[in-house]
Amino acid sequence: MKSWPFRFGFIVIGAIIAIAYWQFYLPGQEEPKQVFTPAPVIEPNVEPVIQHPVTTTPEELESTEPLIDLEKPLPELKQSDLPMAEILAKLFADQKLDRFFILEHFIERFVVMVDNLPRPQLPSTHRPLKKTAGKFLAQGERDQLTIAPTNYKRYTPLIKMGAALDTTQVVAVYKRLYPLFQQAYQELGYPKAYFNDRLVEVIDHLLVTPQITGPVYLTQ
Secondary structure, eight states: OOOHHHHHHHHHHHHHHHHHHHHHTOTTSOOOOOOOOOOOOOOSOOOOOOSSOOOOOHHHHHHTTTTSOTTSOOOOGGGOHHHHHHHHHHHTTTOOGGGTBOOTTHHHHHHHHHHHTTSSOOOGGGOSBOOOSSOOOEESOGGGOEEOGGGGGGGHHHHHHHHTSOHHHHHHHHHHTHHHHHHHHHHTTOTTOOHHHHHHHHHHHHHTSOOOOSOOBOOO
16 A cells, blocks of 8 residues: 555645646636635534544644644634645745635635546536646647647646645645545535545545556547
C-alpha cells in the first residue's frame, strides 16, 4: 500500500490533471458563472460506517502549527473561506492563488470535485480550479481531428505548482481540517458516508486509470 503522503499528494496532483483533461473536451462551451449554492443542512449525530478512519498524531498536529493556530478552534464550515485561503497561501508559498483557484467555498468545491472525479463529467459550477486561459487548439482535418500537443503547455504552471507541494504537510493540514471536509460531504447528500473512504476510493481509481500515450481524437 502506498503511504498516506504519496496517496493524498496524488489526489491533489491527479485532480489538477483530471480537471485539465476534462477541460480539453469542452473547448466550445462558454464559461458559466461560478455560483455555489449550499445544500440543505443534514441532521447531525448520524454515525457513518468508517473503513479508513482519519487519525492524527501529535507530531502531525505540530507540523501544521506554522499554517494553523492550534490554540484556536476550527472555524465553522460556512466561515472557512478566509482561513482556508490563508492556509493555501502558505502551502503554495504565497503564489497568486486567485490565478488558479476559486477560493469561495473551497472546501465544499474540493469535496464535490473528489466525489465526481471517477464520473464522466465534473460539475463546472462547483470546481475549485479556474478554467485555464488560452484557446483550445486542434490539429488535422475532418474525422482526423486531434488535440494539438501544444494545448498541454497551458497547464504546465498549474501542474508544476501542484507537484511542488510538500505532501506530508498537505496530509497533516487535511487531517487537522477533516471535520470540515466531513461536514461538507454530509451536506452534499451523504449523511451516512465518510468522506475519507470516498477519497481513498477515488485515489485508487486514479492510480489504475490508463495513461494516454497516443493522439486524442475529437468528434464533431
